[in-house]
Amino acid sequence: MTTAVPAEDTRTRLLGTALRLFAEHGVEGTSLQMIADALGVTKAAVYYHFKTKAEITEAVAEPGIRELDVLVVEAAKQRRRGAQIDQLLDGFVDLVVRHRVLVALFSSDPGINRAIEKSAHGMEGFKNALIAILAGPDPDVAARVTAMVALTGVAMAGGSPDLAELDDETLRRELIDVGRRLMGRPRRH
Amino acid sequence: MTTAVPAEDTRTRLLGTALRLFAEHGVEGTSLQMIADALGVTKAAVYYHFKTKAEITEAVAEPGIRELDVLVVEAAKQRRRGAQIDQLLDGFVDLVVRHRVLVALFSSDPGINRAIEKSAHGMEGFKNALIAILAGPDPDVAARVTAMVALTGVAMAGGSPDLAELDDETLRRELIDVGRRLMGRPRRH
Numbered sequence: 001m002t003t004a005v006p007a008e009d010t011r012t013r014l015l016g017t018a019l020r021l022f023a024e025h026g027v028e029g030t031s032l033q034m035i036a037d038a039l040g041v042t043k044a045a046v047y048y049h050f051k052t053k054a055e056i057t058e059a060v061a062e063p064g065i066r067e068l069d070v071l072v073v074e075a076a077k078q079r080r081r082g083a084q085i086d087q088l089l090d091g092f093v094d095l096v097v098r099h100r101v102l103v104a105l106f107s108s109d110p111g112i113n114r115a116i117e118k119s120a121h122g123m124e125g126f127k128n129a130l131i132a133i134l135a136g137p138d139p140d141v142a143a144r145v146t147a148m149v150a151l152t153g154v155a156m157a158g159g160s161p162d163l164a165e166l167d168d169e170t171l172r173r174e175l176i177d178v179g180r181r182l183m184g185r186p187r188r189h
Numbered sequence: 190m191t192t193a194v195p196a197e198d199t200r201t202r203l204l205g206t207a208l209r210l211f212a213e214h215g216v217e218g219t220s221l222q223m224i225a226d227a228l229g230v231t232k233a234a235v236y237y238h239f240k241t242k243a244e245i246t247e248a249v250a251e252p253g254i255r256e257l258d259v260l261v262v263e264a265a266k267q268r269r270r271g272a273q274i275d276q277l278l279d280g281f282v283d284l285v286v287r288h289r290v291l292v293a294l295f296s297s298d299p300g301i302n303r304a305i306e307k308s309a310h311g312m313e314g315f316k317n318a319l320i321a322i323l324a325g326p327d328p329d330v331a332a333r334v335t336a337m338v339a340l341t342g343v344a345m346a347g348g349s350p351d352l353a354e355l356d357d358e359t360l361r362r363e364l365i366d367v368g369r370r371l372m373g374r375p376r377r378h
Contacts, residue, residue, distance in 0.1 A: 131351075141355065145346055145363040149371075152349070153342025157334055160341070162320075166330065174334040182338075182371060 011049050014039060018056050023101050027057055061106075064099040065126075071095065072129045081136055085183050088133050092151070093175045096158035097168050103159035127151070134183065150182045200238050203228060207245050212290050216246055250295075253288040254315075260284065261318045270325055274372050277322050281340070282364045285347035286357050292348035316340070323372065339371045 017038045021030045032053060036043045050056045075088040096103050134147035154175050157163060163171060180187060206227050210219045221242060225232045239245045264277040285292050323336035343364050346352060352360060369376060 127351075141359060142363055142366065145352065145360070146367050148346040148349055148352065149338075149342035149364070149367045152345035153338035156341035156345060157337040160337055162316075163334065163337065170330060171334070174331055175338070177331065178335050178338045178371065182367065 010039075010041075010045070014046065014049055015056070015060050019060050019101055019105070022057070022060065022105055027053070027105070032056075061102060064095065064102050067095050067099075068092075068126050068130075072126065072133065075133050076129075082185065084133050085185060088130065089150075089176060089179045089183065089185070092130065093154060093158070093172055093179060096155055097172045097175070100159055100164070100171075103155055104161065106155070106159070146182060150179050153182075154179055199228075199230075199234070203235065203238055204245070204249050208249050208290055208294070211246070211249065211294055216242070216294070221245075250291060253284065253291050256284050256288075257281075257315055257319075261315065261322065264322050265318075271374065273322050274374060277319065278339075278365060278368045278372065278374070281319065282343060282347070282361055282368060285344055285364070286361045289348055289353070289360075292344055293350065295344070295348070335371060339368050342371075343368055 014035065018030070018035050021034055021038060024030075025034070030053070032046050032050075033043055035056070036046045039046075050059065071088065071091040075084050075091065078084040078087055130151055131144070131147045134150060135143040139147070157178075158171065158175055166174075177187065203224065207219070207224050210223055210227060213219075214223070219242070221235050221239075222232055224245070225235045228235070239248065260277065260280040264273050264280065267273040267276055319340055320333070320336045323339060324332040328336070346367075347360065347364055355363075366376065
């Protein structure tokens, strides 16, 4: 038996702490030293996992990005338009609600966006894929504008500090309701 | 007669140039020297109008902010809820479309937000006033979430580079359509 904390645990704690500090001070207002201090470790211990703040920023966003990727692929597999929209909307709202703090950061901090732009897909690619499914094939202007309002509205409202007091279940239900109304899908409840 | 350009014209040109540079390089990536160069004047000429970049940022955002202020006051004067929503939605969409470049900057650059936060109202005050009118008195959760999605979605879609190729009239009509559907108002056309 050993009392040493496994490296994976430190890494997970480090990313959680970094996200909290990013949300509080912005990506640019957070230093590696601040992350080390908040974790109660040395800066060398942080360096063991990540060489730069950019690496941390990418790693913080990575789980959400990966889920978004899976969501787009899975929704696109649905045969019928209605099923595609339903799956994308359910999945997108769920993702936004579970990653609320990260989503809030996305909409307020260019530091995190810059980090994502450098990654394989970039947010532009994801946004286009999401809108392509919501707006459907050969969309007219109305369909494009509707899809854009739905996606950005759900993301911004979901990450908004003004709705931070809502529990996940309530926020999820309301965002899905609004999204379905926008997309002309029947109400569920 | 004199060939000297009136100070007011230089100021107006300066703000237009600053907005263009902000949109291109971000507020933080734009220097007073870059603004002077783009205008073909000396840095001293810029200093004559504005002492700091923060002053320029505030002045760039000021016309839009002032219009937003008037809009909120005027919409609140309407007696009936429906008329309040209609006036706010029409006015907000019109404002977003006319100030597209500025709106895009708001949603991507914290530099401009920081400048506004320092001004009298701050964006938080405006956002609350807009949402209060859209969501109505004693709003339930559904009304609050709907108002938030409508406002942020209209602003983000209106400022989006993905819809930048739409002419003002088309973008205005589509955003009003989506906003009215969200708010449960009857279609106009």
